[in-house]
Amino acid sequence: MCEATKRFFEKAGVEYAEIDVTKDETAFQHVVDLGFFAAPVVEAGDLVWAGLRPDLINQVAKLVGAGERT
Numbered sequence: 001m002c003e004a005t006k007r008f009f010e011k012a013g014v015e016y017a018e019i020d021v022t023k024d025e026t027a028f029q030h031v032v033d034l035g036f037f038a039a040p041v042v043e044a045g046d047l048v049w050a051g052l053r054p055d056l057i058n059q060v061a062k063l064v065g066a067g068e069r070t
Helices: 003-012 025-033 054-063
Strands: 041-044 047-050
Touching: 003 054, 041 054, 047 054
Parallel strands: none
Antiparallel strands: 041 047
């Protein structure tokens, strides 16, 4: 996951799992099946996106009760 995306999740107080798709063939195929060809890909429930999206990170933070802090 890109460092900026990780920082935004941490600042928002949202826990995350980082999966290296270069080392996990199943995860790589899952990302491709979702239609993405660039990293990072974030999957949070029904929300799925690629790249740095502070707006969506804040949305996830609100959904998990972490609040908006970014």
